[in-house]
Amino acid sequence: MYRQQTSNKSHKPNVNGQRRPIMDALNISWWLWAASLLIIVAVSGWSTVSASESEPRAHEIFLFEHDFERWAFSAQPQDRIDIINKSTISHAIYITYPDGTVINLDVQIPGATLSWQVPHAGEFVLRCWIHPIISATLVVDEAIVLSDTKAGRI
Amino acid sequence: MRLVNLLLGLCVLIPLHTSQADTVANRADFQRPGAIPAPPDNPLTEDKVALGKTLFFDPRLSRDGSMSCATCHAPDHRWSDGRIIPLGSEEVENARRTPTVMNSAWLSALMWDGRASSLEQQAILPITTAHEMNFDMDELVERLNGIDGYRSLFLKAFADEQVSKTGIARALASFQRTLISPRAPFDDWVDGDEAAISVAAQRGFTIFTGKAQCIACHSSWRFTDDSFHDIGLDSPDLGRGNWVPAVVTLMQHAFKTPTLRDLPENGPFMHNGSMHSLEQVIEHYEQGGQQRASLSHEMQAFELSDGERDALIAFLKTLDGGPLSITVPDLPE
Numbered sequence: 001m002y003r004q005q006t007s008n009k010s011h012k013p014n015v016n017g018q019r020r021p022i023m024d025a026l027n028i029s030w031w032l033w034a035a036s037l038l039i040i041v042a043v044s045g046w047s048t049v050s051a052s053e054s055e056p057r058a059h060e061i062f063l064f065e066h067d068f069e070r071w072a073f074s075a076q077p078q079d080r081i082d083i084i085n086k087s088t089i090s091h092a093i094y095i096t097y098p099d100g101t102v103i104n105l106d107v108q109i110p111g112a113t114l115s116w117q118v119p120h121a122g123e124f125v126l127r128c129w130i131h132p133i134i135s136a137t138l139v140v141d142e143a144i145v146l147s148d149t150k151a152g153r154i
Numbered sequence: 155m156r157l158v159n160l161l162l163g164l165c166v167l168i169p170l171h172t173s174q175a176d177t178v179a180n181r182a183d184f185q186r187p188g189a190i191p192a193p194p195d196n197p198l199t200e201d202k203v204a205l206g207k208t209l210f211f212d213p214r215l216s217r218d219g220s221m222s223c224a225t226c227h228a229p230d231h232r233w234s235d236g237r238i239i240p241l242g243s244e245e246v247e248n249a250r251r252t253p254t255v256m257n258s259a260w261l262s263a264l265m266w267d268g269r270a271s272s273l274e275q276q277a278i279l280p281i282t283t284a285h286e287m288n289f290d291m292d293e294l295v296e297r298l299n300g301i302d303g304y305r306s307l308f309l310k311a312f313a314d315e316q317v318s319k320t321g322i323a324r325a326l327a328s329f330q331r332t333l334i335s336p337r338a339p340f341d342d343w344v345d346g347d348e349a350a351i352s353v354a355a356q357r358g359f360t361i362f363t364g365k366a367q368c369i370a371c372h373s374s375w376r377f378t379d380d381s382f383h384d385i386g387l388d389s390p391d392l393g394r395g396n397w398v399p400a401v402v403t404l405m406q407h408a409f410k411t412p413t414l415r416d417l418p419e420n421g422p423f424m425h426n427g428s429m430h431s432l433e434q435v436i437e438h439y440e441q442g443g444q445q446r447a448s449l450s451h452e453m454q455a456f457e458l459s460d461g462e463r464d465a466l467i468a469f470l471k472t473l474d475g476g477p478l479s480i481t482v483p484d485l486p487e
Contacts, residue, residue, distance in 0.1 A: 055362050063390040066379070089370070090451045107404055109451065129394070129402050132271070136434040 056117075061126075061136075062086045062092070063108070068136045076143040077085065077120050084113045092129040098122035106130075181344045184375045190259050190313040191329050196274060196324045198331060201311040206329025208307060208483045209322060213293060216287035223280065223326070226252045229479055233333060238427030242285045248391040251427040256416055256478065258377045259331035266409045266425045267381060267394040273327035278319070290321045298322075301487020304463025335376075336475035337416040343472070351472045361462050366439065368466075370452040376475065377414035382407045383450035386443015389426050395448070406448040415473045432467045 054077040062069040065087045085091055085108045093105045094101065095116060105114045118124070121142045130136040192198045195320030209215060213222040220243075226235045234254045235241065243249035250266045258273055260265065271274035274402060280286040281294065298304045298317040309315035342350035351359075365368045373379045382394045384407040395406035410423045417423075421430040429435050458466065 010463055090404065092404055093404075102399075102400055104401055107402075127406050129382070129398055130408070131379065132268055 025063070035052055041079075056080060058082060059126055063091055063134070065089060065129055066133050068134065075118055075138060075140045077140060078117055078143075079118045079140075081116050081118060082113050083108070083116070083126075085110055091131065091134070094129060096125040096127070098124070165213075167319070173325065183373070184340070184374050186337070186344075186345050187260075190334070192259070192272075192328070192331060193272065196327060198328055200310065200327050201307075202328040203332055204483075205307045205311040205321075206325035206327070207480070208304075209487065210329050211482055212485050214297060214301075215281055215289065215486075217293075219288040221287050224482075226280070227255045228287075229482075231254065232418055232477060236418060236422075237475070238422045245466075248389075248426075250391070250425045251422055253410075253412060254416060255330050256333050256335050257413060258333070260376060260380075262380050263382075263410065267396060269397060270409055270475075273330055274323040277323045277326035278331070278409070295319060295320070301486055307486060317396070333478060335413075336478055338415065338473050338475035339397050340469075340472040341375075341475070353470060354465045355468040355472045357462075358465035361458070362469055365457055365462070366436075366458065366466060367452070367454065368439070371411045371450075372414050377467055378411040382408040382410055383452060384443075384448040385444070386446065387424060387426070387428065387455055388429070388444060388450050390426055391426065393425065403447050403483050404450065407446070408448065414470060415475075416478075417470065417474065427447065433463065433469060436463055437468060 001069055035047070055075070057081040059073045059075055059082070061071055061081060061083045063083055063085045069086075083105070085094060088110050089096075090110065091108045093108065093114070095105070097103070097105045097119070101114070105116060118138075118140050121140045124138045124140065126136050126138060190198060195486055196202075200263050210223045210227075213219050213225070215222060228235055228239050233255055234252045237245075238251060239249040240252045259271070262271070264270040264273065264276040265279070266300075270279060278291060281289050282291060304317055305315040308317050312318075312321050314321075339350045340355075343356075362372075371381065371383055372380050382405060385395075386406065387407070389407070391443065392406050392416050395402075395407040395408060398405040400406065412425075417431045417432075421427070423429040423432075423435050429438065436458070439453075440456055440458060443449060443453050
């Protein structure tokens with residue numbers, strides 16, 4: 001007869017050698033409870049993580065005399081981009097969307113910061129009307145929704 | 155002891171004075187580059203340059219066969235035309251002075267208003283402009299395809315004897331990329347020859363990079379920042395403002411900063427050829443230009459003495475390395 005290595009007390013005969021049905025039921029229930037609890041904790045934990053990672057974030061781009069400083073962040077839709085003029089001259093940045101729409105930011109005097117919210121995924125070209133040599137592309141990927149992928153694995 | 159202190163003081167002060175020009179701006183910022191840039195899709199080759207040179211001087215690129223690129227960008231006029239406004243533009247509203255094509259290999263925006271973003275793009279514009287060469291690219295291709303000499307030049311340059319619009323643009327751009335200002339006395343001074351320019355000119359450099367702040371726009375070895383500024387000229391021409399949204403205030407009345415190399419002796423200067431001497435130009439900047447919302451933030455009035463003005467002009471003249479002459483090509487039949 002097969003016995004589980006992790007046989008619990010429910011399978012042990014009582015003092016009198018008789019099996020106790022209620023204990024059998026409790027044993028089974030114990031595993032179910034443990035498994036359920038594990039699932040609940042795991043899902044709630046992942047949900048918490050995915051919620052924080054999908055919230056919009058703020059990123060900084062520094063603008064110098066005739067160039068943007070290279071940035072290392074990865075932007076997602078709804079993130080805020082703060083463009084900070086670290087140069088000694090004024091700039092007038094405009095952003096060209098993937099569909100050709102052009103958004104003009106205000107003239108930016110030295111030291112000023114202007115903000116722009118990323119509307120969706122795609123490639124956005126940042127240029128300066130005054131200094132056409134200033135040009136950079138911001139590649140925005142779709143936001144990763146972790147709860148979907150984690151649920152799939154379970 | 156006092157004498158020793160005085161001597162020590164002089165030992166400090168004298169070097170400070172002679173290197174004053176260097177403390178204001180780094181000479182290395184004006185060093186000439188070692189190579190000519192070219193886009194990856196149109197690398198420079200001898201054959202393309204040769205074809206481009208031939209096209210540049212060929213009046214058959216105009217409808218009536220009377221005008222070539224070299225008509226307005228003439229070698230003996232510093233690759234401009236020496237006119238206030240170009241030939242044929244007398245009836246054109248807000249006609250603009252012909253800019254030089256020298257050093258255009260380094261430009262990131264072309265034309266006074268920057269509407270062309272590459273030499274290849276710009277090369278076609280005068281050919282198809284009504285008051286300039288007044289031609290059509292399809293008709294030009296057909297005309298040149300009928301000339302055996304051009305087919306063999308295209309074959310050498312592009313491994314394809316068929317004349318094409320792209321080939322014409324790329325060849326013209328390639329030739330223009332080779333038009334570079336000859337070495338000037340200023341360049342020798344930048345490279346360490348202290349006797350290359352006069353003391354007055356060195357003082358002028360200090361004023362250029364300091365008190366007058368010309369360097370705010372006339373920067374780099376080409377003395378242009380390739381950017382657009384309203385310098386407050388009395389002109390109705392909106393320049394870049396003609397095609398940039400009106401909300402971009404600073405671009406109204408804004409024009410590209412021209413180079414200060416190879417300046418014509420007596421002008422004309424400015425986008426509309428309205429000034430005819432460097433004294434007149436400097437006076438305009440001293441006054442700060444017309445005060446309006448679009449005036450460049452770099453335009454700040456200042457005052458120069460007669461001596462300072464003379465020194466500044468002496469410096470500007472050191473940027474001239476003489477005319478860039480070339481041998482005019484034989485045109486193919």
